[in-house]
Amino acid sequence: MKTKLLIAALITGVAATSVSAAGFGRSEGAGSFGPRGGIAAMDFATVDANADGSITLEELQALPAAKFAEVDTDGDGVLSAEELNAQVTAQMAERAAARVEQQITSRDTDGDGALSLEELQPNDTTRLTSMFERLDADSDGNVTAEEFAAFETAMAQRDQMRGGDRGGRDGGRDGGQRHNH
Template sequence: MRKAAFIAVILGTASIVTTGAVLAKGGPGGQGPRMSFEEIDADGNGEVTQAEMDAMKAARFAASDTDGDGVLSLEELTAQGVKSVAERTEKMLAQRDTNGDGVLSPDEMTNSRRAGKMLERFDTDGNGSISKEEFEEASNRMRQRGKGQHRPGQKPGTETEQN
């Protein structure tokens, strides 16, 4: 239990820091937080205009700008980050708490489609271990995906699987 709690704290802290940076840039890839088509299509006509996208972006910014001064302070970014982390951790608990006890065991923390696949993905020569070179290559691939590039075979515009 202690190990799972420790991991959750580390993940939460990392998410807070990351969320602040993401909000400052306007979201992943500079595109802002993910939202549904229906949220953006304010007039409900089945088409999204630039004006509707700009309005949604302005509304999200205004919601984070709690003092209304037109800029986001460290405190406002942190508050938004804490809110985002809380929402993500609630979702993670709901998804992974397979026995419904309200807490995550170490087994439930690794209970995902991607668990155990890191070695497979990183071990490009198939020898059952990851060399420093393989690790660095995989890290570079992940960084490139963070810059808008996609996995081999993944079509542009499709979401990358998140854990």
Template sequence: MKKTLITALAATIALASASTFAYAAKDGDKRGGGRHGPNIERMLEKLDANNDGDISLAEIKTHQENIFASVDADDDNSLTQEEFEMISEMRKAEREANKQQRTETAQSNDNDGKRGGKGKRGGKRGPSFDRLDADNSGGITLTEFTGHADKMFKRMDRNSDGVINSDDMKRKNG
């Protein structure tokens, strides 16, 4: 059952990730991910539910709620360690799909001198189970799971306009 669920979720993520990016960055800002910051194209594809080119706090919370619901296999509104680890499996499948897409893009761009997405990030991503389980109950509630969204959103909304978009990803001059 668990293997089937993970496989189905991975296939869904792979299909969504395999499509071309919904938005190119505005004003020619094509900064990628890695140590330079998040890849805005991927963020928009993943989080911009209404396709307006902006990511709102509500869209981020909805995305988190959907992730939570998709891995809460027993529907008890709390994630066990095993359920939480399914998120890592989903992310791994998504990274593999993105890697495949970057490889295909790099191969198609080899003859025109464009750089392919060859950046590589190592290490564990995302908060740990223990860090999210604020009350040490052995389970992560939806409130605990989404609790860091406000802080993360504020940090990423560099121009404080209430949305995250390519304007927030540009380097500040001076």
């Protein structure tokens, strides 16, 4: 047991050191370092370079150089802004495609590979009804701009009490600035 823990710690340490030294390659796709870093975010087949069913320390140590070569498309030994941008763009496209595929898989009830308006409707209308009732402070069946603003203010105050900051209507992306739209 101690030997297995020591080996796991060693592999994770080497992988984390390799990621830091390489300074790139953090994506969430198979065969890459994910946001967690370390071996847990890597695809086994990618690390097992000779496909013999086991990973050696040498294979793990060679991974940053292999990832560097993959991004260094012109082979000049340095990563240009264009090469790094291409890598980031490709990673974002892969993540977006995976999210779209997951969305279709989870909601495509008729199996046609596309989503209809009915399939996109919320499955749980009680949650939507509950939210509407909280917004409709005077229970008249309509949400006014004032009721909506009051709800936003209450949510921002709740988030601040919890240690978060929703900021403006865009969820805080504006650095907490409130906008009158």
